[in-house]
Amino acid sequence: MNGLISSTPSSSAIRLTVSGFLLMLIQSGLLLxxxxxxxxxxxxxxxxxxxxxxxxxxxxxxxxxxxxxxxRQHHGR
Known part of the structure; x- marks a missing residue:
């Protein structure tokens, strides 16, 4: 997967970032x-x-x- 620093980040990297910030928001909300x-x-x-x-x-x-x-090698195709 290409990270966020690369010119073409993959969708997995974007999802990880969004979920990480969502966890931080939940934490902040619970504190508030x-x-x-x-x-x-x-x-x-x-x-x-x-x-x-x-x-x-x-x-x-x-x-x-x-x-x-x-x-393909693992599935025998």
Whole structure:
């Protein structure tokens, strides 16, 4: 997959970026709605933040996709 830095980013990279930012928005919304940050909310924030950061980094770098010929060899075509 071509990352966001390339001239032609793939749709997977764009989806990862959007989902990462969506997770960050959900986290921010939960913080804004919470009158006091309790232990459960803090745990949710610590789970969502690294996940959204990893999605953004994977979108920037790009994840290698398998070659099309590789799929044919596995299926015997």
């Amino acid at each position: 709605l919470s009158p006091a940050l309790d232990r459960d909310s803090g745990m949710l924030i610590w789970i969502l933040t690294p996940l959204s950061f990893c999605a953004f980094v994977a979108a920037l770098i790009g994840i290698p996709e398998p070659a099309r010929d590789q799929w």
